[in-house]
Amino acid sequence: MDSKIFNLKAKLEVYKAMTNGANFADCPVRDVIQGISGKWSSLLVMALAEKPYRFGELRRLVPDISQRMLTQTLHDLQRDGYVHREVFPTKPPSVEYSLTDLGRSMFDPLYHLVQWAELNHDAVRDARAAFNATQD
């Protein structure tokens, strides 16, 4: 099967799903995308894809997240079924966060996007520099 034709067909399907027939409102895809497009969500999913982490470990791993946002983002990821939260009754109780099957299945496309970002951050940096130059 020709990949280009496949892509065009698939694009149309997804586009229809997004537009929900002529408008973008009330679209479940938007709902899901917005849930994972938060400032810290993708970062935490990427981290937890490597291995489960405890709360404090994540805080040290992502030093510029506030404790408040770490709590809240993990809570949201748990609510949407991406992350599993397990409390271990150790002497100081420890809490471990890990990806669920759903979270792992999302890691795959997310990883493609991250890979793209890795390949293209130079182009983006150049575009920004060029754009800023025109603004002077």
Add this chain to the structure above:
Amino acid sequence: MDSKIFNLKAKLEVYKAMTNGANFADCPVRDVIQGISGKWSSLLVMALAEKPYRFGELRRLVPDISQRMLTQTLHDLQRDGYVHREVFPTKPPSVEYSLTDLGRSMFDPLYHLVQWAELNHDAVRDARAAFNATQD
């Protein structure tokens, strides 16, 4: 080549790129990801992937975006090199927005994520319902 092994290898590469050697700070990948993970960015890129649109068309296409955020998001997308802005000197001057090559190349991984969202929004909805049930 075994796809699983390839994925694991690639994961490690990207993980190293993201962690920048043991910490997530000062990471260009984060910079790029955050630029496209805004509330409206992915939506506009998806729309413009179909065909170029004018400002007013985008506003009608995405009815719940404020004019202010539409202006600003398009401006940011243009600054980062994803979107081209062209002014046509018609009687009321019209402005057309279209994807650049960089924007089109980003559409591909973004599209995978949207496709995943389309396939899994039921699971997310169920997870939310189940989670909310435990909170009662």
Add this chain to the structure above:
DNA sequence: AGTGCTGGTCTCTTTTTGAGACCACTCAAC
């Protein structure tokens, strides 16, 4: 002269985020 369409900007309010203090608990060192 009034109305509408173009692509915006400006101001104000509400929401989201960030910074940092605080908390109860436990363990280990002093």
Add this chain to the structure above:
DNA sequence: GTTGAGTGGTCTCAAAAAGAGACCAGCACT
């Protein structure tokens, strides 16, 4: 026994971002 650090958070307040809506110049049509 008392201090200090580590556990996973919550609470409060300030700053930043986003949403709502008025406003604007220019032109066309009526």
